[in-house]
Amino acid sequence: MNDTMLNFPGTLFGELERLQRQLEDTMGSGRAASIRPAAPGAFPAINVGNTPTSVEIYAFAPGVDAAALELTLDRGVLIVAGERTAPDTGSAEHRFAYSRERPFGRFRRAITLPDDIDPSRVEAKYQDGVLRVSVARRAEAQPQRIAIQ
Structure with a gap:
């Protein structure tokens, strides 16, 4: 063929x-990891966007305790890792499920960031199940207006 x-x-x-x-x-x-989308159903779902001064990453992780999240930036790759615990379903006879669509357990997602980011200027906030990570771009990478003489 x-x-x-x-x-x-x-x-x-x-x-x-x-x-x-x-x-x-x-x-x-x-x-290397990629900013291409992962397979449908990958957890946590991630959105990545740009502004002229930063790269913005949103990881949607409802039901995850903030203390269970780990965020690292190494050589331009941002790693979001953690664990979502299984729900407490009560007694042993009630733990059987016919269908389980909510993932739980350990997870790890890697996002390759552009070369112009400043790894010393990263902010992360977790609220209402959404992890927002803002990575600033280096000042020298910003567009500059050049005076013509």
């Missing part, structure tokens, strides 16, 4: 290739 068939959407091989890329992005493959 030629390469055109492999990359054609809707073919079995194209779908397998897409799934492999998705698995590598989610689980890691030795490549």
Whole structure:
């Protein structure tokens, strides 16, 4: 089968290739982390945006205690990790669930940030289940108006 068939959407091989890329992005493959979206249902859901002076990251983690969150920035990769505990379902005979859509347990998400960030100027706030991380851009990376003589 030629390469055109492999990359054609809707073919079995194209779908397998897409799934492999998705698995590598989610689980890691030795490549750098990415700001590309993770698979649907990844926890916590993350939004990443820009302003001229900062990169803004929102991690939606309802039901997670702030003390259970860990935030690290290493070589331009922001890591949001933590744990969401399972709900207390009462006695043993009531713990069986037919369906469980709310994930719990340990989680870890990595977001590659642009090269112009200032790792010494990071602010993080957690309120109402939303972790907001603001990473300032370096002053020298800001656009500057140049006077013409």
